[in-house]
Every structure is written in structure tokens, then in C-alpha cells.
Amino acid sequence: MECIRAGAQDFLLKSEVTESRLQRVILQSQARFELEQKLQNSYQEAKKLAELDVLTGLANRYAFEEALSLNITQQPRHDEKLALILFDLDNFKYVNDTHGHNIGDQLLKQVANSVRACLRGNEIFARLGGDEFAIILNNLRTLDNATRVTKRILNSIDKTCNVAGIDIKISASIGIAIYPDNSVNGQELLKYADIAMYRAKKLGRNQICYFAEEMQAKFIERYQIEANLLGALKRNEFVLHYQPVYPTDGKQVIGFEALIRWNFQNTLLFPDSFIEIAECSRVIFELGRWVITQAIAQVAYWNAKHNKTLSVSINLSALQLSDSSLIDFIKTVIDTYQFPARLIEFELTETALLEHDNQSIAFMSELNKLGCRIALDDFGSGFSSVAHLQNFPIDTVKLDQSLMFVCHETKTLALIKGLAAMLHSLDLNIVAEGIENTESMLLCQQLNIQRMQGYYFSKPLDVKTIEAKVL
Ligand SMILES: [Mg+2]
Known part of the structure; x- marks a missing residue:
């Protein structure tokens, strides 16, 4: 009784050991171990599925929000910034309506791949749903870095894609919010990046907008120069x-x-x-x-x-x-x-x-x-x-x-x-x-x-x- 209470599952009392009993207990214990292993694997599998966007293989919204709050709480240095970049495709609805969802999905896959090629690999890149994507850039000393990466992304999307023999001209609108300058709260950052993205759309699409006016002004100045x-x-x-x-x-x-x-x-x-x-x-x-x-x-x-x-x-x-x-x-x-x-x-x-x-x-x-x-x-x-x-x-x-x-x-x-x-x-x-x-x-x-x-x-x-x- 003591042993069971302590967590033991397979055991024999010294006085009960016989060859057949011992063999049975060993077999049972092996079977239990394999079962636990399978359970663990399927848990990992399920976790991956729950965090993965099946279409693009990127992180999904759930995983992204988890990563965002983790990144914010673990931001190691006070003088470093985090950029939350949000973008979607201009006129994506038109693609779906004209060519069907299948073509739309393939286009999203191509976009995900082009953008992935602009990143170093240590960023968090996610598809939040539909044609909306988000990226977290960490450990930034200055905003110039965010500007550089974002411009690379914008350029990589601004092109004509060929999907199943159909040429589709695409571009993106990008919004950026900065931690801690704009907010120290993850949800708020997302909201601000969204507002910035909306402004990018209003300004004529295929644009980058920072959430804060002064950051935007600096960005435009640099861009123009x-x-x-x-x-x-x-x-x-x-x-x-x-x-x-x-x-x-x-x-x-x-x-x-x-x-x-x-x-x-x-x-x-x-x-x-x-x-x-x-x-x-x-x-x-x-x-x-x-x-x-x-x-x-x-x-x-x-x-x-x-x-x-x-x-x-x-x-x-x-x-x-x-x-x-x-x-x-x-x-x-x-x-x-x-x-x-x-x-x-x-x-x-x-x-x-x-x-x-x-x-x-x-x-x-x-x-x-x-x-x-x-x-x-x-x-x-x-x-x-x-x-x-x-x-x-x-x-x-x-x-x-x-x-x-x-x-x-x-x-x-x-x-x-x-x-x-x-x-x-x-x-x-x-x-x-x-x-x-x-x-x-x-x-x-x-x-x-x-x-x-x-x-x-x-x-x-x-x-x-x-x-x-x-x-
Ligand atoms: Mg001099």
C-alpha cells in the first residue's frame, strides 16, 4: 500500500518473485512506457497543430499572441525595442472572388515564402488569418533596422505572382507598432499596428506606416532621402x-x-x-x-x-x-x-x-x-x-x-x-x-x-x- 501511494506501478514483493511473475511485470511495464511515449508524441503533435497555420506552415494567431506576450515579458534590455509588423495584401478579396479560394490560398503560400526569405530566421512570423500576417522583430537598438526589414518585405511582395498559370499583381500594406514607445501591452501593440496598417491602406496601399506620427515623420524623411x-x-x-x-x-x-x-x-x-x-x-x-x-x-x-x-x-x-x-x-x-x-x-x-x-x-x-x-x-x-x-x-x-x-x-x-x-x-x-x-x-x-x-x-x-x- 505504501509503495502504491508513493507512485510505484510495477513492483513485486520479494517473497512473491517467480520467473513467470517477473516476466509479466516487465512486459507490462514496457507496454506502459510505450503507451506513455505515444501519448507524449501525440501531445506534441497536437500542440504543433494547434500552433501552426496549416496552409503556410507559419505560426498561427494563437502561437503568435503567446510569443508576443512572452517576448514582451522577457525583453532583456531596457534600451532595446521590439517591432510588431502587421501586413495584409492589397485587394486580396478581389483575387479570391475572381480566381477562387484555391488560387487565393496558393498565392498566400507564395507570399509567405517570399517574406520568409527576407528574414534571418530568428523572428516570429505568423499568419493571423485570411491574408493577414504578423512579424515580431526583437532586440532592436534603433528603428532603422525595422525600417530596413519592412522595406525588404514590401519590395518582396510588390510583384506579379504566377499562380497555376495566372499572373496576379500583388502588393501589401504594412503597419508597425513599437514596444515600449507605443505601448508595453501586447494586445495594444497589435491594435496600434492594425491602425497603422489601415492608414497605409488609406495612403494608397503598397506603403509602410508607423503607428506614431513622429516615427512616421522620421521614416518618411529617411525614405525620401x-x-x-x-x-x-x-x-x-x-x-x-x-x-x-x-x-x-x-x-x-x-x-x-x-x-x-x-x-x-x-x-x-x-x-x-x-x-x-x-x-x-x-x-x-x-x-x-x-x-x-x-x-x-x-x-x-x-x-x-x-x-x-x-x-x-x-x-x-x-x-x-x-x-x-x-x-x-x-x-x-x-x-x-x-x-x-x-x-x-x-x-x-x-x-x-x-x-x-x-x-x-x-x-x-x-x-x-x-x-x-x-x-x-x-x-x-x-x-x-x-x-x-x-x-x-x-x-x-x-x-x-x-x-x-x-x-x-x-x-x-x-x-x-x-x-x-x-x-x-x-x-x-x-x-x-x-x-x-x-x-x-x-x-x-x-x-x-x-x-x-x-x-x-x-x-x-x-x-x-x-x-x-x-x-
Ligand atoms: Mg572634419
């Missing part, structure tokens, strides 16, 4: 502005830093609003070359006209370091404009160097061989490391403007003095950025900093103004 960036070079919409650079005595301009601007829909855009997008869409390679040619041609022209030896500083993006023919291109431009290579300084940020490391060192050595100089930009912001000054072939260090802005503070003043002494001892040239008043200019003079730029002297100016006021 990306869509227009490619043609902007051909339409001649980019211009270079030039910020004068002054020597220690602050008297005569000795060179310029070329800074790109984009005349986009009557607004002058600064590089921080489009360079990253140009990098993502790889327009940066062409754009970067345009900047190099333009800047060298311009300063060569000024030097010839005014009989000067002004230098030019050109900013390079990290991605350009991987452009294997860029060195040859630069050489050609130098030859074309007969511009002394020693008057050209390429500015690189520390992040650019770190991303590529060995490739960067090779690239910089090639630039050095041409006779060009290399400056480390924005030093003193972020995680500036002294080791990089020795590991990379650098000629110049540009002190970040944020240092100069607060140079009246005792601690920063000590830091600038220490930095200047160190850079001098490493035989590096120093450029101080962000000189905005006499005080910071006098400090640079006192510390023997070789070059200065900032609003105290001049902001970046267009070609006409430089010609009228600076040269």
Missing part, C-alpha cells in the same frame, strides 16, 4: 562649403576644410542627415569621389588665381577605406589638377579606423605614399585612445570642438593642455576645432597649436562668399 540620394548627384544638388583654417597667429587663412551640403527640396541638408543613408545604400562611393574631385579642383583654382598654397582637408567615410580603387582615383585627380599632394589632408574618424583596422592601415600607408597627409578627426570625443596615435600612420590630430566649447572649465583646460603637450611630444600636428572666442584662440596660441578653425574666424561658407570675403 534614400529615394532621392541616388539621383541627387546627377541633378547636381550637392555643393561644397569651405571652412577657413588659420595658423597659430590667426592672421592669414592657410587652407580650407571641404564640407558637403545637399540642396534637397529647398533645404540645405548637413551631412549628418544623409551620409549614413548614403553609406547604407552605397551611394557614398560615388559621392565621396565627387567630393574629392570637387574640393581639389576648387582649391587648385584658387591657388592658381591668387598665387597661394592653400591646403584642403577632405573628410572620408569609413566605408571608403574599402574602396580598392580609390587610391588610384585620388592619384588621377592630383595629376589632373597638378595639385601638390602635401597640401591635401584626408580626415578620418577613430571609428572608421577601428572598423577596418588592417585594411585602414594599408589604405593610409598608400595615401602617405602619394604624399597626402592624414588627420584623425574629432579627437577627444567618444573613446579616443592614445594607442591609435601610434598604431596608425597619422600626421595630424583634430581636437574635437566639444573640448574648446568648455575650455574655460578648469578640468577641461587641464585636459587640453595635457593633450597638446602629449601630441607635440609625439610630433603630431594639432588642429583645434570650435574656436568661438578670443579666449579659446589665445589658449591655442599659448599652447602652440598649429591650426585653428571655428566660428570666431568663420563658419563654413559657399564658394562665392569665400571669393568675396576670404581670399
Whole structure:
């Protein structure tokens, strides 16, 4: 009795053991084990069926909602976001009505497969019912990631599908809601994504809409920039502005830093609003070359006209370091404009160097061989490391403007003095950025900093103004 109460099912008392009894008990126990195994398998099977959309093999609504609430409660980091993407096919009812449900079903299968190919595989992708699908994107640092994936999905659906010999043109409307920005509740997120999807439909279908207006505004801005960036070079919409650079005595301009601007829909855009997008869409390679040619041609022209030896500083993006023919291109431009290579300084940020490391060192050595100089930009912001000054072939260090802005503070003043002494001892040239008043200019003079730029002297100016006021 004790044994049964404790859960034992097959047992024999020592005094009852005989060969036949033992055999019977073993057989019974084996049979019971097999039965339990079958039960477990059929439970797993039933669970899978209950969570699976039979038509597409995706998760169904039930499994999706479970996963959504689990993902929300287990969101590991506070600074990470989750995107709930909801989409359905535009005019799907028409397909069903015209060609029948069988064709409609096959079309849904094709759509599921196309979208699956856009995903990495660790997302949750479900068919919620009818032609409505949902995806959970997890662990997002920024919304750009969600935008990228969503655009891939939209493009993968926007096509003509061939189903059983019938060509069907399809597109989708996509709504996105973001955790925790829009809501921390799963059901609410679904509702918001639905509202966003409805708005996408109203805007003319084949669209992406974020639930929140400000996210939508950002998305549209980015979308428009990306869509227009490619043609902007051909339409001649980019211009270079030039910020004068002054020597220690602050008297005569000795060179310029070329800074790109984009005349986009009557607004002058600064590089921080489009360079990253140009990098993502790889327009940066062409754009970067345009900047190099333009800047060298311009300063060569000024030097010839005014009989000067002004230098030019050109900013390079990290991605350009991987452009294997860029060195040859630069050489050609130098030859074309007969511009002394020693008057050209390429500015690189520390992040650019770190991303590529060995490739960067090779690239910089090639630039050095041409006779060009290399400056480390924005030093003193972020995680500036002294080791990089020795590991990379650098000629110049540009002190970040944020240092100069607060140079009246005792601690920063000590830091600038220490930095200047160190850079001098490493035989590096120093450029101080962000000189905005006499005080910071006098400090640079006192510390023997070789070059200065900032609003105290001049902001970046267009070609006409430089010609009228600076040269
Ligand atoms: Mg710069």
C-alpha cells in the first residue's frame, strides 16, 4: 500500500518473485512506457497543430499572441525595442472572388515564402488569418533596422505572382507598432499596428506606416532621402562649403576644410542627415569621389588665381577605406589638377579606423605614399585612445570642438593642455576645432597649436562668399 501511494506501478514483493511473475511485470511495464511515449508524441503533435497555420506552415494567431506576450515579458534590455509588423495584401478579396479560394490560398503560400526569405530566421512570423500576417522583430537598438526589414518585405511582395498559370499583381500594406514607445501591452501593440496598417491602406496601399506620427515623420524623411540620394548627384544638388583654417597667429587663412551640403527640396541638408543613408545604400562611393574631385579642383583654382598654397582637408567615410580603387582615383585627380599632394589632408574618424583596422592601415600607408597627409578627426570625443596615435600612420590630430566649447572649465583646460603637450611630444600636428572666442584662440596660441578653425574666424561658407570675403 505504501509503495502504491508513493507512485510505484510495477513492483513485486520479494517473497512473491517467480520467473513467470517477473516476466509479466516487465512486459507490462514496457507496454506502459510505450503507451506513455505515444501519448507524449501525440501531445506534441497536437500542440504543433494547434500552433501552426496549416496552409503556410507559419505560426498561427494563437502561437503568435503567446510569443508576443512572452517576448514582451522577457525583453532583456531596457534600451532595446521590439517591432510588431502587421501586413495584409492589397485587394486580396478581389483575387479570391475572381480566381477562387484555391488560387487565393496558393498565392498566400507564395507570399509567405517570399517574406520568409527576407528574414534571418530568428523572428516570429505568423499568419493571423485570411491574408493577414504578423512579424515580431526583437532586440532592436534603433528603428532603422525595422525600417530596413519592412522595406525588404514590401519590395518582396510588390510583384506579379504566377499562380497555376495566372499572373496576379500583388502588393501589401504594412503597419508597425513599437514596444515600449507605443505601448508595453501586447494586445495594444497589435491594435496600434492594425491602425497603422489601415492608414497605409488609406495612403494608397503598397506603403509602410508607423503607428506614431513622429516615427512616421522620421521614416518618411529617411525614405525620401534614400529615394532621392541616388539621383541627387546627377541633378547636381550637392555643393561644397569651405571652412577657413588659420595658423597659430590667426592672421592669414592657410587652407580650407571641404564640407558637403545637399540642396534637397529647398533645404540645405548637413551631412549628418544623409551620409549614413548614403553609406547604407552605397551611394557614398560615388559621392565621396565627387567630393574629392570637387574640393581639389576648387582649391587648385584658387591657388592658381591668387598665387597661394592653400591646403584642403577632405573628410572620408569609413566605408571608403574599402574602396580598392580609390587610391588610384585620388592619384588621377592630383595629376589632373597638378595639385601638390602635401597640401591635401584626408580626415578620418577613430571609428572608421577601428572598423577596418588592417585594411585602414594599408589604405593610409598608400595615401602617405602619394604624399597626402592624414588627420584623425574629432579627437577627444567618444573613446579616443592614445594607442591609435601610434598604431596608425597619422600626421595630424583634430581636437574635437566639444573640448574648446568648455575650455574655460578648469578640468577641461587641464585636459587640453595635457593633450597638446602629449601630441607635440609625439610630433603630431594639432588642429583645434570650435574656436568661438578670443579666449579659446589665445589658449591655442599659448599652447602652440598649429591650426585653428571655428566660428570666431568663420563658419563654413559657399564658394562665392569665400571669393568675396576670404581670399
Ligand atoms: Mg572634419
